[in-house]
Amino acid sequence: MDWIILLSEKCIWFGFAALGFGVLFNVPSRSLIPIFILGALGGFTKVVMMHFEINIVVSSLFGAALIGFLSIPFAHLKHAPPPIFAIPAVIPMVPGVFAYRMMLGLIDLASDKDPETYSNILSLTTHNGLKVMFILMSLAIGVALPMLVTRKESAKQIRFRNPIKRN
Secondary structure, three states: OHHHHHHHHHHHHHHHHHHHHHHHOOOOHHHHHHHHHHHHHHHHHHHHHHHOOOOHHHHHHHHHHHHHHHHHHHHHHHOOOHHHHHHHHHHHHOOHHHHHHHHHHHHHHHHOOOHHHHHHHHHHHHHHHHHHHHHHHHHHHHHHHHHHHOHHHHOOOOOOOOOOOOO
16 A cells, blocks of 8 residues: 555656656746656556566566557647657656766776776666667657657648659
């Protein structure tokens, strides 16, 4: 029961962080509530999957994909492009702790000379760096893929004028 309270608290903080990035990026005020909802739902998905011991990369991918898919109906509802909703909502899922640990490891690698500790620090730094890279890739794919998949349906009413006249 305690993990449900902790989970709901984390979801609210994910939503407020997304809302903060929405304000920072100066999105239209009509899109702030959907950004909060998307950030909370994406964070909820990521945290629940991690609670059930699913890898953080996969959890981030599913959280970002949920944000990407749900940003499309919100975009139609609020008459704004989907990235206005998806980008601020997905930024709180960026792995800042792992990037920080990687940077500290790089600083330690520049100063430490002992071969035994050097290889340990190198291993941890590489591990954190690769984790950051894969999480960022999963966030980008998770947000972009739903928009690319549904692009044809969303823009099928667009008609282009033919600039070349035929005889």
